[in-house]
Amino acid sequence: MKKTAIFYSFRSVKSQQQAKKIIKAIGVPVDEVDLDTITRDTFMGYDNYVLAVPTWFDGELPNYWDEFLPAIEGESFKGKRFAIYGGGDQKGYPENFVDGIGVMAEFLEDRHGKIVGMTSCEGYSFERSRAQRGNQFLGLALDIENQAALTKERIEHWGQQLQKEFK
Numbered sequence: 001m002k003k004t005a006i007f008y009s010f011r012s013v014k015s016q017q018q019a020k021k022i023i024k025a026i027g028v029p030v031d032e033v034d035l036d037t038i039t040r041d042t043f044m045g046y047d048n049y050v051l052a053v054p055t056w057f058d059g060e061l062p063n064y065w066d067e068f069l070p071a072i073e074g075e076s077f078k079g080k081r082f083a084i085y086g087g088g089d090q091k092g093y094p095e096n097f098v099d100g101i102g103v104m105a106e107f108l109e110d111r112h113g114k115i116v117g118m119t120s121c122e123g124y125s126f127e128r129s130r131a132q133r134g135n136q137f138l139g140l141a142l143d144i145e146n147q148a149a150l151t152k153e154r155i156e157h158w159g160q161q162l163q164k165e166f167k
Ligand SMILES: Cc1cc2nc3c(=O)[nH]c(=O)nc-3n(C[C@H](O)[C@H](O)[C@H](O)COP(=O)(O)O)c2cc1C
Pocket: 012, 013, 014, 015, 054, 055, 056, 057, 058, 059, 060, 062, 087, 088, 089, 090, 093, 096, 097, 098, 099, 144, 145
């Protein structure tokens, strides 16, 4: 049976609340892994990944991702599927909206990982995003600063999408 896990910082209240809702929406057994204590061997032990990647520092990854990525930069993710979600603020950071999702997607694709869970950019208003490819985001953008009321529906829809796109 394929193994699925969701990776987020257990210290991030927002990522954690979103993770719990995503687990429910996917509806299959999902391990929860803490990015603050993650190791290379734990990370490599799965087939399907849900990764929490909020955007910090004007378009950058959070510290915990920056600290961990060197441990897996030499790996191949061939055969693995990755769904990325992350918080962003389209009014506060319109030129870097959810860039972290794009930075992570590029890192994984460079190492032959497959990105799933892409979503439409419709319904968001921003100027530029590294997470945008065509009219889609390379994951699920969650903006609780400006669109909190849409989060529940976005997550439920995404969970159903992942049920089909994970193998
Ligand atoms: C200092 C700071 C910088 C931020 N930079 C960005 C950014 O460049 N792009 C963006 O979309 N959101 C940005 N945000 C908004 C956060 O991504 C958003 O609040 C997110 O929900 C944080 O999630 P977390 O608490 O789980 O880390 C920034 C927030 C702060 C406080």
